[in-house]
Amino acid sequence: MLKYQQIANEIELYIENQQMQQGEKLPVLESLIRKFDTSKSTIIKALDLLEKKGLIFQVRGSGIFVRRKKRKNYINLLSNQGFQKDLEEFNITSEVLELDICKPTEAVAQNLQIDMNQDVYYVKRIRYIEEETLCLEESYYNKAIIPYLNKEIVTESIFQYIEDGLGLKVGFSDMYMQIGKLTEQEANYLKLKNSEPKLIMESIFYLTNGTPFDYSMVTYNYNQSQFYILGTGI
Amino acid sequence: MLKYQQIANEIELYIENQQMQQGEKLPVLESLIRKFDTSKSTIIKALDLLEKKGLIFQVRGSGIFVRRKKRKNYINLLSNQGFQKDLEEFNITSEVLELDICKPTEAVAQNLQIDMNQDVYYVKRIRYIEEETLCLEESYYNKAIIPYLNKEIVTESIFQYIEDGLGLKVGFSDMYMQIGKLTEQEANYLKLKNSEPKLIMESIFYLTNGTPFDYSMVTYNYNQSQFYILGTGI
DNA sequence: CAGTGGTCTAGACCACACA
DNA sequence: GTGTGGTCTAGACCACTGC
Numbered sequence: 001m002l003k004y005q006q007i008a009n010e011i012e013l014y015i016e017n018q019q020m021q022q023g024e025k026l027p028v029l030e031s032l033i034r035k036f037d038t039s040k041s042t043i044i045k046a047l048d049l050l051e052k053k054g055l056i057f058q059v060r061g062s063g064i065f066v067r068r069k070k071r072k073n074y075i076n077l078l079s080n081q082g083f084q085k086d087l088e089e090f091n092i093t094s095e096v097l098e099l100d101i102c103k104p105t106e107a108v109a110q111n112l113q114i115d116m117n118q119d120v121y122y123v124k125r126i127r128y129i130e131e132e133t134l135c136l137e138e139s140y141y142n143k144a145i146i147p148y149l150n151k152e153i154v155t156e157s158i159f160q161y162i163e164d165g166l167g168l169k170v171g172f173s174d175m176y177m178q179i180g181k182l183t184e185q186e187a188n189y190l191k192l193k194n195s196e197p198k199l200i201m202e203s204i205f206y207l208t209n210g211t212p213f214d215y216s217m218v219t220y221n222y223n224q225s226q227f228y229i230l231g232t233g234i
Numbered sequence: 235m236l237k238y239q240q241i242a243n244e245i246e247l248y249i250e251n252q253q254m255q256q257g258e259k260l261p262v263l264e265s266l267i268r269k270f271d272t273s274k275s276t277i278i279k280a281l282d283l284l285e286k287k288g289l290i291f292q293v294r295g296s297g298i299f300v301r302r303k304k305r306k307n308y309i310n311l312l313s314n315q316g317f318q319k320d321l322e323e324f325n326i327t328s329e330v331l332e333l334d335i336c337k338p339t340e341a342v343a344q345n346l347q348i349d350m351n352q353d354v355y356y357v358k359r360i361r362y363i364e365e366e367t368l369c370l371e372e373s374y375y376n377k378a379i380i381p382y383l384n385k386e387i388v389t390e391s392i393f394q395y396i397e398d399g400l401g402l403k404v405g406f407s408d409m410y411m412q413i414g415k416l417t418e419q420e421a422n423y424l425k426l427k428n429s430e431p432k433l434i435m436e437s438i439f440y441l442t443n444g445t446p447f448d449y450s451m452v453t454y455n456y457n458q459s460q461f462y463i464l465g466t467g468i
Numbered sequence: 469c470a471g472t473g474g475t476c477t478a479g480a481c482c483a484c485a486c487a
Numbered sequence: 488g489t490g491t492g493g494t495c496t497a498g499a500c501c502a503c504t505g506c
Contacts, residue, residue: 002493002494002495003494003495004494004495023444028471028472028473029472029473029474030471030472038495038496039495039496039497039498040473040474040496040497040498041275041494041495041496041497042494042495042496044473044474045494045495047473052286052468053468054406057405057406057440057442057444058473058474059442059443059444059472059473059503059504060472060473060474060502060503060504061471061472061473061474061502061503061504061505062443062471062472062473062503062504062505063471063472063473063504064472064473065444067406067444069408071410074410077311077411077463078463078465078468079468080465080467080468170467171291171467172288172291172301172464172465172466172467173463173464173465173467174303174462174463174464174465175462175463175464175465176305176308176460176461176462177311177460177461177462177463178456178459178460178461179413179431179432179433179454179456179459180431180456181430181431181456196415196431197413197414197415197430197431197432197456198413198431199413199433206291208291208293209293209296209485210257210291210293210299210301220413222412222413222414222415222431225412225413226410226411226412227410227411227412228408228409228410228411229311229312229407229408229409229411229463230406230407230408230409231312231314231406231407231408231409232406233314233404233405233406233407234286234287234312234313234314236474236475236476237475237476238475238476262490262491262492263491263492263493264490264491272476272477273476273477273478273479274477274478274479274492274493275475275476275477275478276475276476276477278492278493279475279476281492292492292493293484293485293491293492294483294484294485294491294492294493295483295484295485295486295490295491295492295493296484296485296486296490296491296492297485297490297491297492298491298492443504
């Protein structure tokens with residue numbers, strides 16, 4: 001592991017262990033440099049990482065302060081880990097409705113940047129939180145990149161398999177959201193009523209080298225879906 | 235302006251002018267270093283900025299590539315600029331329904347980290363896009379920080395006034411989203427029907443020094459609201 | 469004006485991609 | 488193996504905050 005990641009982890013642990021609250025000040029740069037026996041740039045890089053994660057904010061001329069989100073049980077829209085981590089206190093399960101190899105539609109082919117005669121995996125799942133429906137998910141995976149999936153993998157965390165099992169690295173993602181009304185079919189799956197509210201999230205996930213491998217459409221149950229974003233200013 | 239910001243801007247312009255597409259490769263680091271007559275670290279810092287904005291992605295051992303979102307007319311959830319910039323092709327207007335100085339409720343006081351006897355500005359607006367209702371917004375501003383607002387300021391961009399008029403710097407934000415059904419009153423404001431879908435976005439905006447100055451609740455018209463996030467991996 | 473964080477540099481060395 | 492991006496360092500100098 002890189003030095004600045006290591007340092008970032010240690011500082012994160014420190015904040016956690018000291019139970020530091022929003023606005024509390026961390027040790028000054030100079031003392032962090034001595035403590036971790038490293039250069040200024042490396043410490044700053046570690047702090048930038050924590051700032052990006054929304055754990056601290058840095059104020060020039062003043063200090064480094066803890067930032068602490070207060071609400072629990074919200075899903076982080078910026079995390080590439082899915083919501084497993086945000087909802088780890090809850091029992092999240094998946095019911096696999098379909099798992100097929102097929103040819104992509106034009107929209108899917110375009111989003112995955114492949115030809116329409118290349119194979120894709122199609123996965124349809126319902127995800128539950130504590131026995132309640134959380135969302136209906138339809139995903140397409142580029143089979144040239146994800147050569148094999150089975151029901152077991154797909155019932156557990158697909159992304160974990162991709163990273164740990166296949167040794168691929170997830171890089172970035174494009175996400176598009178909109179609000180609408182459930183169709184009758186969607187309502188059935190989610191055990192809700194026709195034309196009740198829904199949130200649709202379309203995502204395209206890319207490997208670190210920029211290749212898209214997953215295109216997903218997720219329809220959330222409006223009763224269960226709360227999201228947060230820790231903005232850092234652009 | 236800082237050198238690395240300047241360089242980032244120039245590279246951004248270059249991408250724009252060359253009409254570079256997703257996946258196209260930028261000049262290699264070495265040539266950027268020579269072109270901008272600067273050090274490696276400074277170029278990398280500029281590129282990191284562009285990566286954070288979702289404009290490029292960097293692949294170690296391979297190159298620097300353009301990333302280009304394809305969909306227009308979606309609102310960027312990570313921008314601190316509001317949606318003026320994303321929807322600049324459209325005519326966005328505001329109707330001010332209320333503008334008062336009052337005492338905060340407990341929830342407002344807590345989010346703004348002030349006492350309940352301190353004054354806040356309360357602003358209620360409807361925002362329109364091309365004559366259609368876009369959202370209903372209720373905002374509270376800490377009067378100790380924003381000492382004066384009038385109808386004219388509030389009809390235009392409040393954030394622009396805060397930055398340019400007052401010389402304050404917006405730092406970061408906490409945002410919370412959920413989906414629900416419109417109340418009758420909300421439906422009237424948005425010219426929709428009772429119990430149709432809504433997206434509620436609660437935001438707390440902080441200055442760079444960590445002081446919260448704005449707490450807002452925005453209810454979006456589900457017909458008009460599309461959002462995007464360019465994730466960069468955390 | 470002291471304290472603190474940020475920028476910028478030059479260069480050594482490292483890690484990954486791709487042919 | 489070559490090309491390319493990334494990490495890390497030591498240090499000079501800069502810019503903002505708050506007493």
